[in-house]
Amino acid sequence: MRAVRAAGLALLLCVIAAALAPLARAEVAVPALTGRVVDQTGTLSEGAVARLDQKLKAFEARKGSQIAVLIVPTTQPEAIEQFSIRVAEAWKIGRKKVDDGAILLVAKNDRKLRIEVGYGLEGALPDVTAKRIIDEIITPKFKAGDFDGGVEAGVDRMIGVIDGEPLPTPQPQHEWAAPESMDELTGWAIPLLFGTLVLNGFLKAALGRVAASGLTGVIVGAVAMLFGLVWYIALVAGCAAFLLALVIDLFGGPTISSGRRGGWSGGGSGSSWSSGSGSSGGGFSGGGGSFGGGGASGNW
Numbered sequence: 342m343r344a345v346r347a348a349g350l351a352l353l354l355c356v357i358a359a360a361l362a363p364l365a366r367a368e369v370a371v372p373a374l375t376g377r378v379v380d381q382t383g384t385l386s387e388g389a390v391a392r393l394d395q396k397l398k399a400f401e402a403r404k405g406s407q408i409a410v411l412i413v414p415t416t417q418p419e420a421i422e423q424f425s426i427r428v429a430e431a432w433k434i435g436r437k438k439v440d441d442g443a444i445l446l447v448a449k450n451d452r453k454l455r456i457e458v459g460y461g462l463e464g465a466l467p468d469v470t471a472k473r474i475i476d477e478i479i480t481p482k483f484k485a486g487d488f489d490g491g492v493e494a495g496v497d498r499m500i501g502v503i504d505g506e507p508l509p510t511p512q513p514q515h516e517w518a519a520p521e522s523m524d525e526l527t528g529w530a531i532p533l534l535f536g537t538l539v540l541n542g543f544l545k546a547a548l549g550r551v552a553a554s555g556l557t558g559v560i561v562g563a564v565a566m567l568f569g570l571v572w573y574i575a576l577v578a579g580c581a582a583f584l585l586a587l588v589i590d591l592f593g594g595p596t597i598s599s600g601r602r603g604g605w606s607g608g609g610s611g612s613s614w615s616s617g618s619g620s621s622g623g624g625f626s627g628g629g630g631s632f633g634g635g636g637a638s639g640n641w
Contacts, residue, residue, distance in 0.1 A: 369416055369424060371431045377625050380412040382449050389489040393496060398625075400500050405508055406441040406462065407434045407628060408499055410492060415450045421638055424448075425457045435459040435630020441508055442630035445495055447488075451640075454479065456499070458635040465506030466499065468637050474498045475639035483641040555583060 372379050377397040378390050385393075397408050409432060416424035425446050435442020440461035447454045456471040478498050482491030561581075 368419060368427075369413065371428050372411065372413065374409070374432045374626060375624070377408070378410045380410075382412050382414055384412055384447075384449055384488045385492065386489055389493060393493060396496065396500070400503075404441075404504060405436060405439070406443070406503050407436070407630065408443050408445070408496060408503075409434050409625075409627075410445045410447075410496065412447045412449060412492075414448070416448045416453075417451065421446065421448055421451065421453045421455050422634070425455045425636070426632060426634055429457050429459075429632035433627035433629050433631075435461065435628055436509075437629030439509055440630045440632070441503070442627065442632070443499060443503070443636075445492065445499070447492070453638065453640045454483075455638040456495075456636045457632060459630045459632050460635070461508070461630070462503060462506065463633075463635045465503050466636075468635060470502060472637035472639065474502075475637055480639055480641040557583060 372381055376394060378385065378393045380390065393410060397410075401407050411428060413424075419427075425444065428446065429442075429444055432444070433442070434444055440459040442459040443462055443466060444457040445454070446457060454475060456466070456475060458466045458468075458471060474495055479491045479495040482488070482494060
């Protein structure tokens, strides 16, 4: 009897372990958004990637909406729907508050694909339309082994559908995004601090502490306006720069001299230092769009 119970218990433990095994597998990491087309499998030809990138770039410039293509080996242990929404939340394809982004996701080894649709495109690209694009346009080509043709045809159809939706006119693209609220202004704290420090250091040598602090605040506020901040946020930025300059001076802030040898001198010591500058390369990035799980999935 004891042997039977032991065998039954062992069998039960095996069943539980088998059921929990998929949960123990780590989630597939969301790939970095390195371009409009991210192919981790090397499935698409270089020509197809180039054509898609050019086509999607032109579409974004014309319409404002963003479409991205992602091909991964697998989404396991997650269902493609769960992985897709994680990608959407990380990439933020589409414009902020317009939410006009869409992602074509292909899990090659799983033989599954999905079109994830942002909130703002759910009227133009509803679930039933996304499903028809998958079933009638993409998967027949995938079944024939034509992945280039399937992805390109699917993207073409998505662009055609979205083109029929009235959306806000795209704005000129910049490398920066002006904050629209006081919360977003906090993201500018480091540039504001560094700019105030450098500007006040130059002006203090010629104007003195108080005058330099005041002019620093005026210049920072004016520059903030030029960068597209609304007037009241620019005013706050200018006041913050003025107060920051005064506080820096109270603690012996640095002064940038204008002599032949030049340099950056600390207010309380004879030490000096210099800083280098770096640059970040441009590239494709999401515009802050939101997703709610709209779209459709399929397989081949």
